Amino acid sequence: MADTIKGRGSRLHLPGRFERSVSERVDDGWTAPDEPESGPDPLRPRTEVFEETARSIISRNDSPDVGFSQSVNPYRGCEHGCSYCFARPSHAYLNLSPGLDFETKIFAKTNAAELLRREFARPGYRPSPIALGINTDAYQPAERRLQITRRLIEVMLECRHPFSLITKNALVERDLDLLQPLAEMNLVRVHFSVTTLDPHLSARLEPRAAAPHAxxxxxxxxxxxxxPVGVLFAPAIPWVNDHEMEAVLAAAREAGADSAGYVLLRLPHEVAPLFRDWLQAHVPDRADRVMAALRQMRGGRDYESNFGTRMRGRGEYADLLAQRFALALRRNGYDPGRPEVLDCSRFLAPRRSSPQGELF
Structure with missing residues (x-):
């Protein structure tokens, strides 16, 4: 069993599901007990950011239980290190571990803004709201230096294109100068994911995200x-943070949120063994109880991917969560029937670049 790693949500180099061979660290007996090992310290893995040239930037989906049809992710991997992140399995496509590699090997799409402008300039493009930073946080620590997300928002403003974003980082305040004019034209909404109000629990669940109060x-x-701002209580984890649902919605409402949502913990592919390991490391006294409750809401399995139930679960426990959420909405003055409609009519397609240049 690996030691807990400070500042990291996972402590495992769990191989991805496509790996054909697996390497394992062993003591070969050649290092004296008082002699320091060479190479990087396994208990302090450094974050590496790799710049990549993406071939496309807009992802499209037709999932009936997702409230958007277009999304843009400026980064692959996320240094926030959320132990429960449903996007962790995506690193397996890169032949990297959904565990520690996902939060220490970050891929930055440095040409994202150029690709987005090019996409908007296509003759057949029809605007619909873009969800920014869905798989991985668009405001994770690397953004402070690289500013890829800021350049994307500059393109949105230039083209009057509607978008929403969700983040766990207070760094979003940096871009107020862009978000304000967008909001005046009803072109943006910002959602904050708040999993807990307990800073100690947050530091273990999502170690490099901004603290809840931030x-x-x-x-x-x-x-x-x-x-306009909203809150997402996600994920709801039985016996870990689900008891905080009402408090989170109340605190967010006081901070100005006018919309709210929640998502039950999702454990697709490699996330399940990674999260079970997190439970054993941080709340071993409740680990079995947590997984039993989740399986009760997932038809006896760790996870069900069916549309409709994958976000909420099913059964008595899931029904109770839904009832509590609905009651908290009414009690705190949220309007559950209010549609979050952004304006697509203002869109201005950018001029396509021409080898002849511009005369005027």
Whole structure:
């Protein structure tokens, strides 16, 4: 069993499901007990950011239980290191571990803004709201230096294109100068994912995300600047944070949120063994109880991928969560029937670049 790694959500180099061979670290007996090992410290893995040239930037989906048809992810992998992240299995496509590699090997799409402008300039493009930063957080630590997300938002503003974003990082405040004019034209909504109000639990669940109070402070700042904000209580984890649902919705409402949602913990592919390991490392006294409750809501399995139930689960426990959520919405003055409609009519397609240049 590996030791807990400070600042990391996973402690395993769990191989991806496509790997044909697996390497394992062993002691060959050649290092004296008092002699330091060579190479990187396994208990302090460094974050590596790799710049990549993407071939496309807009992902499209027709999933009936997802509220958007287009999304843009400026990064692959996420240094926030959320132990429960449903996107972890995507690193297996890169022949990397969905465990530690997902949060220490980050791929930055440095040409994202250029690709987005090119996509908007296509003659057949029809605007619909884009969800920014869905698989991995668009405001993770690498963004402070690389500013890929900021350049994407600059393109959205230039082209008057509607979008929403979801983040766990207060860094979003940096881009107020862009978000304010977008909000004035009803072209943007910002959602904050708040999993818990307990900073100690947050530091273990999502070690490099902004602290809960920092997210709420950023939410209030955006609200005061006229930017519509919402909260997502996700994931709801039985016996870990589900008891905080009402408190999170109340705190977010006080900070200016006018919409709210929740998602039950999802454990697709490699996320299940990674999260079970997290439970054993951080809440071993409840580990079996947590997984039993999840299996009760997932038809006896760790996860069900069926549309409709994958976000909410099924059974008595899932029904109770839904009832509590609906009651918390009413109690805190959220409008559950209010549609989050962004304006697509303002879209201005950018001019396509011409080898002849511009005369005027």
């Amino acid at each position: 997210r709420l402070r950023a939410m209030q700042r955006l609200h005061e600047c006229g930017i």
